[in-house]
Amino acid sequence: MMFQNARRGPGMGLGSGLTVLAVLGLLALACSSDDGPEAAGGSGSGGGTFGESIVDDGMGDSIAGRSPEGTAEARRLGLRTVYFDYDQSSLRQDGRDTLRHNYNVLRQRTDVRVEMQGNCDERGSSEYNFALGESRAQAVRNYLVQLGVPPSQLTTVSFGEENPSVSGHGESAWAKNRRVDFAVLP
């Protein structure tokens, strides 16, 4: 019984509970404890609220624990976003062109490590979209490795449909959200 577990008190012993009369139907009696009800916000299970302390770690409006610096830095380097068709993780021709461009950037800057962040539009199962975002990031990574970027320079992550670059519910917004972004890792 969770209510039992939630309380500690002198009255909590088994003996204090009235027990059962089972002759006529089910008769369940609640017993009381000496400490009685406590002030609201106590740790009474079944009733205490869920919550965590406000985390103020200076992340500000970060994306999933990432500093916005990394994205800005990637943009400064000239690393471009790759876009995808609906429900697809295969690269389009324009995506391959973008990645050849990005390859040229990365070839110049072997000192930076980049994270490729896979994203989806809002349609469909959000869990499937995490997987799809990961497939997209992997597709980008594999293509760059094929072109000759050392794998050690590349990491991937998926944000599924949780980090749209454009809000909205139409194809124009969706097309911009089916993407792999680049971010420079610190």
Added chain:
Amino acid sequence: MLLHTALGLVFFWSPSLSRSPSPLAGAVMVELVAAAPGSAPAARPAPRRAPPRKTVVLPKEPKALAKPKPRPARKAKPAPKPTQQKSLDDVMRELQRKAGPADEVARPQQVARAGAVAGSAGSGTARVDPATAGWLRRARIHVRRGWVLAPGFRTQELEAHVKVRLDAQGNIVGKPRITQRSGNPWYDDSVMRAIEKASPLPAPPEAGEWPFIFRPEDLL
């Protein structure tokens, strides 16, 4: 659950149990739009069960199958402004008042019923005289009137058989006895209540013990 209850519950209520209503709490009913029927592909429920050995095919009344009533599109009420603290009771009342049938929601049990009706055709074998057949039909309609089955029961295959002793006027004599339990005591209870409520039944062709079978055909 039974065991749990029978062991004697020890409940403690702490004030923290009461979840204070939040001003953020909002509950509004969705707008009722005219149905867009035909989008749901037809379901193919499997035949529910083998035909019972001794049943009689009764003329079924035509059933109104899933025919969504067209409903004039109604403007949705604007969401209540979260300025005033709303009590839970208000919220519940509001939900209750506004929760009507929503036409855009499909009715799977009705879809399923179409299959069940088709499936039961041709299941019976025995022949009865027209007078008895008429009484069987009237008795069925009479008894079903008091039969309440909450949603969720029909996810199981449930069938209960009850013998009911009737006098010539249709009054139930003595206690009906259950001859085949469904396996779900609450279902059996619902059946016994339906029979208790039904007395007196239409006068039977002859006094004596008559078998009743309760077997919901809906899926949900």
Added chain:
Amino acid sequence: MRRLLLGLLLFSAAPAWAADRPAVVVTDPNARTFKAALQRFADHQAVPDPKRVTALREGIGRALVFSGVFELIDPRAYLGPGGTVALDGVPPPVCSDWSQIGSDALVEGMLVTEPRGMVVEFRIWDAVRCKRLKRKRYFGSPTDVGVISRRIADDIVEAFTGRPGMSSTEIAFISDRKGHKEVFVMNVDGSALRAATSNRSINAFPAWAPGGNEIVYTSYRHGGQPTLFLLTRGRRQPGRLLSKVDDTAPIYRGVFNPSGNRLAFVRSVNGAPDIFTSRRDGRSLSRLTSHRAIDISPAWSPDGKRMAFVSDRSGAPQVYMMDSDGENVRRLTFNGSYNTSPAWSPDGAWIAYESRVGGQFDIWLIDPEGRSNVPLVTHPRSDESPSWAPDGRWIAFASTRRGRADIYTVGIDGNNLRQLTSGGGNNTSPAWGPQPGRR
């Protein structure tokens, strides 16, 4: 002698006769809701408080109706007394007074003051068969009237159906109403909505542990890859799960098994998400799928022996079944090219899932053998992420039918659509919590 013989003959002939009679076959119940008469509870408190007694009766009534299983009989129609006098030392109720007015249930009760607080004691009667079904007491402070009335209502539903009502349950979900995707919890009517996380990263897929005191969820709160955390009622800091599992691989979703000692989770090794199970800390790790395709969305059967999941191994996401050790994999859904988010009903009879039909996502029900497959919720916009109520009579889901995503509930017969959230960002991934105080 002849009479005795005749008697014997009749005696033995009668059952055979009866057996030969054709049966009345009843296949269509008339109603889905019971009728209840609620007496005004006797006020034996040290300081009588008529308002509290009224609040209790109204609270029970509303919660009963909210459960979808009962309707109330207008007290003006009562033939019997409108109020309880006492529960002991008085004659039992005259059942015919109550059954005559169409009542299935009669509820009597009283409030008393005990040294430690308020006690509400009540009895539930089957008015038709004149049987007492339950007698019980709840103890609390006077401010607990609302909670107690919902618990009593849930008990009444249980007495008549075997499964308690859902009026005292909660729903966890994800909302971005404060800018970030955080876990929120609300009462099942949409009230008492509050944030359960506030880490300002991305949080996803809340799922309850049995018992209702813990919620597992996925979070990016530590940066790096997403992994699982555990919220516990009354604790301010979430706990880590799977600490023994290498955390460089993303973990997208975790769900507790019905006994709460193991987790099934989706972990992506080398870019291909697969389904694993382990103890809470990650020990006794077992890999259930190892396919190059995407394998996600594990959903335990109520007995913990099987699992539904989603795989796109056929080229598009479909619902599959397997034993909880990963054996006997078979495909369950074949309609359409996008079926995801399976959720197993508490009685094991149905799997609710999300299906793309044309361009829209609907909620469908399929039985675990794949024989019956029926739509539950259809709408031109998207209905997603079904989650069963513990009573098996309701499903929560997220829908964009009114623009932004909000949480709705609907009866499994397709009736009683209710919108629980509104006007606060996007609200998704509902997870219906268990009955408080039960396992």
